[in-house]
Every structure is written in C-alpha cells, then in structure tokens.
Amino acid sequence: MTTGPESSGLATDLSKADLVHRRLKEEIELGELAPGTPLSELWLVERTGASRTPVREALRRLAAEGLVDLVPRQGARVSRVSLQSVRDLFDFRSLLEPAAMRQATEAAAADPELRRAFTAMRAEFARIQRRAPSQTRSRAFYDVADRFDWAIIGATRNEHLRRTIAELRPHTARLRNLSHVDPQRVEVSVAEHLDMCDALLAGDADAAAASIAEHLAQSLRTIFRNLARGPGEGLDLLG
Amino acid sequence: MTTGPESSGLATDLSKADLVHRRLKEEIELGELAPGTPLSELWLVERTGASRTPVREALRRLAAEGLVDLVPRQGARVSRVSLQSVRDLFDFRSLLEPAAMRQATEAAAADPELRRAFTAMRAEFARIQRRAPSQTRSRAFYDVADRFDWAIIGATRNEHLRRTIAELRPHTARLRNLSHVDPQRVEVSVAEHLDMCDALLAGDADAAAASIAEHLAQSLRTIFRNLARGPGEGLDLLG
DNA sequence: GTATGCGCTAATGTATACATCAATGCATAC
C-alpha cells in the first residue's frame, strides 16, 4: 500500500540503503514501528542484514523526511506524533494541496489519458459508495484514495510542490494507521472524493481546490474528534 | 552571509559531517562551486580533510535539499539551474511565503520583542534608501534583507512551513550570487521591504502577504529580464 | 539515607579496506 514512486523516478537496481529506507518507511507508516521506538543502528543491522553504512544512510534520510528524530550522540527514534504536529501537518497540506489540485485540473484538461484515469477512479468511488458497509469497503476506499492522491501528485508540475507533498504522505498514512478506522468518516470521505473528481473532470480549478480544502478540514476535524474520545495506540498527548 | 541556523536549532558540537555539509552548502550558495561541478567523494576528502563517511553524509544531505544531483553509480554534481527551475522555485515561494508572512504578522502583533526587531530592520531599510548608491549599498541591503527573511522564518509557527522555506533559501541565495547585482532592482527591492515591514508592523496580515507576493513577482521578473539580456555565469539555458 | 564520583558499557562518529559497477580507450574484426 501507498506504493509511491521511490524518490528518484527512474528504476535503478536498488541499493541496500534504498531497501532499508523503504522497509523502515513502510513499517513506520503502518505503525508497526510505534512512535518513540528506539532505532539502534546495531539492532537494524541484525534485523535487515545490511551493514551499518546503509543503515545509517537510511536513518539519515528518514530523519530528513521527519519520520525519525535524530539526536546527535544518542541515536534515532521513530518520530513522535503530537496534537500540534497533526495540526501543523494538516495546515500545511491545506496550503499545498489545493495548489496541486489546480495544477492537476489543468493537466487533466489538457491530457485525455489523465482524464480517463480520473474518470475511472471516479467510477470506483461511486461503486464503493453504492456498496453496503463491510469489512473490506474501507480498505477498498483507501486503496483507491491512495491511487487518487498519487495521481494528483504525479500531475503536479511544480517540482518543489510535488516533492514536498509526496514527502508529507507517509505522515498522513501513519496517522491513519495509528488510529482506528471510522466508518462514518469513510462514508463522508467517499463523497468528498467524488466532489473532487467531479470538479477536476469539469476543469474547474477553483472548485477542485475548494473541495480538497474542505476534505482536509473535515479529515482534521474527524481526527481530533476521535482523539478526544480515545487516543489511538501510539499518540502522545504532549502537543 | 545568510547565517541561517544550522538545521537543528540547538548548538551541538558539530560533527565533521556537519562541517563538510555547511562548507559545501556555503560554497554552492556563493557560486564558488558552479552548477554542474562534479563532486567526487575522493576529491572532497582531499579538500576537506574528512574521510569518506562524513563526506558521503554531507552529499546525501545536500541532495535531499536539492543542491546536489546524485546519480546512483555515477556520483554527485552541483545541481544545475534552469529557467524552469527558477520559475518553479519562485512559484513555490509565492505559495509559501505569504502564508509565513501572515504567521509572522500575528506573531509580531503578540510579541513586543519581535515587533522591536522588525522596527529596527525597517529603520535600517529606510536608512539604506536615503543613502546614495554606492559599492557597499547593495551589500548592506542584502545583509539586512537576509536578516529580515530569517526573522520571518523564525516567526513562522508551522514547523513544516518553516523548514520548507528555510530549505529554499540557499537556492534563492545562489541565484542571486550567480547573476550580477542590478542596482535598479536593489532600489525597488528596498521599497518593497519597507512595504512589507509597514504591513507587518501594522498587524495587517493580508497586506503583508500581498506585499511579499508582489516582492516575489517583481524579483522573478527582474531575474528573467536580466537573463534575457545576458545569462549569468553558471546558468544553463536548457529549461 | 542521600549524594557524589568513578568506571563500565554500549551507543554513535569516523576511518579505511574491500566489492562492485560504469565509463573510457584501444585493439581487432568486418
């Protein structure tokens, strides 16, 4: 899941550093490595089979992405999640993603291939909406939603914008995996994604931007509501 | 110049990796290492006196910041500058910095200390404006302008926003150092900074955001105009 | 009983040797 293209677009035969990086990133995203978990280099050497050099490089990369906190002579830990960090994340996404949505809307207007892809995803969202709630429904939704997000990212022309949004995705995914799935939220989120698709396919950049802004605002609200009811597994309440 | 606080705020006894990183960053910023310059690890080992491990770490960090292009089994080069990359940079800044300006304006409204700092800088800008054009004037201006920018960054509460803007600064600085100083542009830029200070000190977040957006638009226009007249030393024209 | 200081341990920071692969040039075949 969340098979975002590994940093550099081209398919190079992955180095061990890449492997370790990707594996740790996934485990942090999935919450298998809980926030605060110490990541000793030696322990990672045992776990991954690589030597310290690639492990170090992976840790440094993760630190640059904000997924790992690195204290100079002390070591690395999986970065903690605070209420403030969640707010910061969503505020920042609310700044970036509407802009990306505009660029994607323009790109889709000019590229039939891309428009077809979004049309197909819209159909998937509609089908999920019609389906009765079930164990697999929310999973199916997040699957499509992930592909939708990556399509937006891929359609973002500005490289800085594209890379920055891509770098934030693991943080969002982790948040989702650290808290319980809220079926009601899924319901609403499906509708929001339909709105986004419609605006994008209509070529209405303003509407598309507005719809993703609304989506983000609702997501944040739900997260905070659920945290108030009962904190998820690994969240600090320091913020 | 551009003495931005080194990544992590606290003053740790710097590791060699930090030293090499900072030194290379400065040299790239200043244009002493021209875009496209190959950065062989061995060569850097000779130059810096450090061993390959910290050199590698520095290179990887610079690559993450976009100052170095890293090709897997081939090596590192100082990243190239294209017209498209300049446009992307300024478009992205135009998205981020008005938002930062709003946060700084609110912060200054609530913090007399901070307001004093901006008042002092406004006075410096005003003094520079009154001064006759000279060799040292533009340098004095960029000096204050740098401090101004870092003050804005420091007053930005959202951590993602703050870090991202900070990471873009070396790119901007490099651009400035790769092209010739345009006295006319300095003239106008001083006035724009006065506008920004005034809006910020008046607590008018909208006006502050608008003024920095205008400043960025004008800067970009000047850069493109000057590039059209005669490309600076190290610019590609691939974009 | 508490606090201070010493020494041990284990971690990160660094240096360097080895493995592997891309680029380059030359020799050879056509």
Place this chain on the structure above:
DNA sequence: GTATGCATTGATGTATACATTAGCGCATAC
C-alpha cells in the same frame, strides 16, 4: 573507416575496525 568487444581505471556501494562519548550503575563518603 567504422563498429563491436574487452580490458583497464576509477568511481561509488558496502563492510568493518577503531575512536569517542553519553548513559548508567555501583561503591563510597558524608
């Protein structure tokens, strides 16, 4: 004369040994 293939060279990728330092526990003095 051109193109193909191989060997050489030098680079990066990796492993590991060494240096240094932060954390921690225990013993001892008060």
